[in-house]
Amino acid sequence: MKPGYVRPLDLKHGRIDMNHGAGGRAAAQLIEQLFLPAFDNPWLRQGDDGAVLPAPPPGHRLVMATDAHVVSPIFFPGGDLGSLAVHGTLNDVAMSGAVPLYLSAAFVLEEGYPLAELQRLARSMGEAARAAGVPIVTGDTKVVEQGKGDGVFIATTGVGALPPGREIGGRQARPGDAVLLSGPIGDHGVAVLSKRESLAFETEIRSDSAALHGLVAALLAALPEGSVHVLRDPTRGGLATTLNEIAGQSGLGMRLDEAAIPVRPQVEAACELLGLDPLYVANEGKLVALVDGAVAEAALAALRDHPLGREACRIGEALADPQGFVRMDTRFGGCRVVDWLSGEQLPRIC
Amino acid sequence: MKPGYVRPLDLKHGRIDMNHGAGGRAAAQLIEQLFLPAFDNPWLRQGDDGAVLPAPPPGHRLVMATDAHVVSPIFFPGGDLGSLAVHGTLNDVAMSGAVPLYLSAAFVLEEGYPLAELQRLARSMGEAARAAGVPIVTGDTKVVEQGKGDGVFIATTGVGALPPGREIGGRQARPGDAVLLSGPIGDHGVAVLSKRESLAFETEIRSDSAALHGLVAALLAALPEGSVHVLRDPTRGGLATTLNEIAGQSGLGMRLDEAAIPVRPQVEAACELLGLDPLYVANEGKLVALVDGAVAEAALAALRDHPLGREACRIGEALADPQGFVRMDTRFGGCRVVDWLSGEQLPRIC
Ligand SMILES: Nc1ncnc2c1ncn2[C@@H]1O[C@H](COP(=O)(O)OP(=O)(O)OP(=O)(O)O)[C@@H](O)[C@H]1O
Ligand SMILES: Nc1ncnc2c1ncn2[C@@H]1O[C@H](COP(=O)(O)OP(=O)(O)OP(=O)(O)O)[C@@H](O)[C@H]1O
Ligand SMILES: [Mg+2]
Ligand SMILES: [Mg+2]
Ligand SMILES: [Mg+2]
Ligand SMILES: [Mg+2]
Ligand SMILES: [Mg+2]
Ligand SMILES: [Mg+2]
Structure with a gap:
């Protein structure tokens, strides 16, 4: 020009x-x-x-x-x-x-x-x-x-x-797989909604938006090829929907431990105020990994060794279940089914 | 699910x-x-x-x-x-x-x-x-x-x-290249605008929207490798803008022959009614090719042999011009500079 x-x-x-x-x-x-x-x-x-x-x-x-x-x-x-x-x-x-x-x-x-x-x-x-x-x-x-x-x-x-031979996807989940989560959930959705609604919390809640390919590379490098079965970022629909997607694709069920799922206290508080369940709130810098149960500890160590995985946790396991339910042992000793997101929760979150 | x-x-x-x-x-x-x-x-x-x-x-x-x-x-x-x-x-x-x-x-x-x-x-x-x-x-x-x-x-x-060795792009144009056009211009823009404005013409003007990769394959197969220098689809901004883009990228000028540029009579008439210049109206199923002057006739024949290139024409040539102007010999024996589209002509045309 x-x-x-x-x-x-x-x-x-x-x-x-x-x-x-x-x-x-x-x-x-x-x-x-x-x-x-x-x-x-x-x-x-x-x-x-x-x-x-x-x-x-x-x-x-x-x-x-x-x-x-x-x-x-x-x-x-x-x-x-x-x-x-x-x-x-x-x-x-x-x-x-x-x-x-x-x-x-x-x-x-x-x-x-x-x-x-x-x-x-x-x-x-x-x-x-x-x-x-x-x-x-x-x-x-x-x-x-x-x-x-x-x-x-x-x-x-x-x-x-x-790379050749790498097969990671929702259909690769197997019974006995450990379900790992790279850090606390709900930050992105709550940060966006707080800004939208002009809510001010004592501590500013910031989106976790981040590129995760470095974390993935670190995880894969630390484990034997073939031991990471599923990776997924729990974006819209949150952790609950992501796990249901994987259950649907693999035909397995899952068992989660509510007490093991990390949520920052200020996010927890904001969710209560806003009537949201952090399990359904979008994340943009977290991943869920289903790995062979035998390598779960090594996988956790690899995640925690990376700046984006410091707070990684083991939150449950995959198991055979003809109904494909995601169940969660609650903090109060009960057990409930964790379903797909069915309402809209948060529109235009990403 | x-x-x-x-x-x-x-x-x-x-x-x-x-x-x-x-x-x-x-x-x-x-x-x-x-x-x-x-x-x-x-x-x-x-x-x-x-x-x-x-x-x-x-x-x-x-x-x-x-x-x-x-x-x-x-x-x-x-x-x-x-x-x-x-x-x-x-x-x-x-x-x-x-x-x-x-x-x-x-x-x-x-x-x-x-x-x-x-x-x-x-x-x-x-x-x-x-x-x-x-x-x-x-x-x-x-x-x-x-x-x-x-x-x-x-x-x-x-x-x-x-494929290896194939180098086609705006910077590959050379002085002496023939400028070919695969068929008449303006159909898409006029079809969309007529519908938008609820104009009815005697003959319905239809968009030329089409996939051109088959036509490109036919052209390339018919010519020696390296003789097709530039291919471009004259979409928004029309033929005039596309040729100016190529002139800008290659540092060459162009000389067009207005009488050789095909426009369907009903498109011509609609453009007059709408105050549009067909040179600036978007196409979605046409291509411009700059090919080595020596293969121009073979290229035209290959285009015309394909259903989407039946009305292909040679409309001008590329030449050395430090100012990088696209000039056109008009139907009336004059010559004018054909500039970039500068107004909006047709918003939301694709
Ligand atoms: N309009 C569509 N047409 C075809 N496939 C679609 C369409 N929308 C989504 N999909 C497919 O559905 C699956 C889920 O898509 P989704 O957008 O929920 O995943 P995601 O990009 O991982 O999540 P998010 O969009 O929240 O980041 C993917 O396989 C995707 O290719
Ligand atoms: N927002 C943008 N950021 C970076 N590059 C862009 C952006 N928009 C367009 N471009 C680049 O500018 C050039 C021209 O883009 P343009 O969209 O005009 O081409 P086109 O797709 O061939 O035409 P059309 O969109 O009308 O079909 C391309 O190289 C394109 O990659
Ligand atoms: Mg995703
Ligand atoms: Mg996505
Ligand atoms: Mg998506
Ligand atoms: Mg184009
Ligand atoms: Mg385009
Ligand atoms: Mg474009």
Whole structure:
């Protein structure tokens, strides 16, 4: 684009208008001046319709995962839509045991959205991607009229490389597997909701939004190949829904120990106030691992050795159960079935 | 999911509610009963956070492209948001010369959207994907409140395999390249706008929305490796903007022959009525190819031999020009500079 032809973007006071989505000069300018500097990497700079990239190493399989992100509010304690859009998709790639390689990002912008906020978001995405070592290699920018969107939505897709012989997934769970959790639950959902409802707690509750592929790599490196059966990030629907998904996929039941499931006291308190059950609240920086019972202690040690797994716990086990129930021994010595999330609990949490 | 637990989806009269985006039972039901049957393929059926897929053949590079689709109206003559979301992204992968392998699809649904329409869209996507031979292997479903979205937005990402040695892209254009166009321009934009404005023309104008990877394969198979320098689909911003992008990337100018650029008479007439210039109107089933001048006739023949290239034409050539201008010899014997799209022309056209 010949820069002499256009007024520079007013990144301080400017706003998104319909032209920024029309694919012409204004769109090219927005990409060149706002997105490219934030995401900077040679693949994106190719500037073609698609990015041409080195393939995974020989023998590896591809892994592909996608998520649209519509969290409201866009900025919240501990993160924002941009970093969340990077972490969320990286984590879904990582949950197969793959090494994430590349990300794409497609934006739906609402007319009138401030460029300064968009730049803040893009920079946050770029930082999250660089910190994770996974470049945003291709993108897209669409604009909808005021009242037809809600600021910014971001859909990210991730591609990764899965080493030969690694088989991790919901159907790999086996009776006797230990159920491990990498840390306390509920932080993300409560942080977003507190901000949305303008609730102030004594201690600020921050989202746990984080990229988990490093933690996964540490776990896998510490254990014999084949002993990690399932990995999953308990996002929307929370821990309870995630465990029910795995039970459904594997045809097994689970037995949990309520007292072993970590919840920060301030999250517990906030949940009580808000009428939420932390078991159903979304997390964006935690993982559940089902590992061979024999390696449970080694797995826990490996998780705790990593900054994102310091508070990892063993919370239960998988077992044969024709009904596929997730049951929990309660703190009070009872036992109850933990079902799927069935109400909406928290809309637009990620 | 245990089906005994839920009322079946009312696909006739039901509507999207916030629960469908909460990641719990309602979301799982929507995916299982509406999306999975429409997209059906073994990768998607894995049901894990990401899809595990065979990698490209040895020596191939990866290509990755993404687009959010926000076209309004969602259904238009010749296509709909669903098939468009498949074609648009496949085409961006194909424009690098890669063979598209996999698609992902992330949905942002507005509360209240009719399930019957969503099913129609999903089926249309599934059909387009099957016709193209490229499965939708992973997905995501988010819901936003009424008035915070506009029915449905779909972000698709495509991954493809690029054979060794193939280098196609905007920077590969060379002086003397012939500029080829695969058929008449403006159909898509005019079809969408006519529907949006409820204009009725004597002959219905239909979108050209189509998957172009077969046409690309036919072109590449007919020519010596290395003689196709640039491929691009003239979508938003139209032919004029696409050629300016290529000029900008390659540092070359172009010379076009207006009389050689095909526009259907009814599109021409509609554009006049609507105050549009067909050069700037979006296409979704056309490609521009810059090929070595020496193979131009063979390239044209190969394009015309394919159902999607019957009306292919040679419309100009690339040449050295330090200013990087796209110039056009007009029908009336003059010459003018064809600039980038600078106004909005048509918002929400794809
Ligand atoms: N938000 C963004 N961040 C980073 N790069 C982007 C963004 N939007 C677009 N791009 C990049 O800009 C270039 C042009 O994108 P554009 O969407 O115009 O191409 P296209 O997909 O071929 O056209 P269309 O979207 O009309 O189908 C591509 O290289 C794309 O990766
Ligand atoms: N619209 C859709 N079409 C097809 N498959 C879908 C769709 N939405 C989700 N899926 C599939 O359903 C499964 C569960 O998706 P879900 O989005 O709940 O997982 P997740 O991304 O791990 O969670 P979250 O979105 O909360 O981060 C995945 O296998 C996904 O590919
Ligand atoms: Mg394109
Ligand atoms: Mg996810
Ligand atoms: Mg695009
Ligand atoms: Mg997940
Ligand atoms: Mg495109
Ligand atoms: Mg998802």
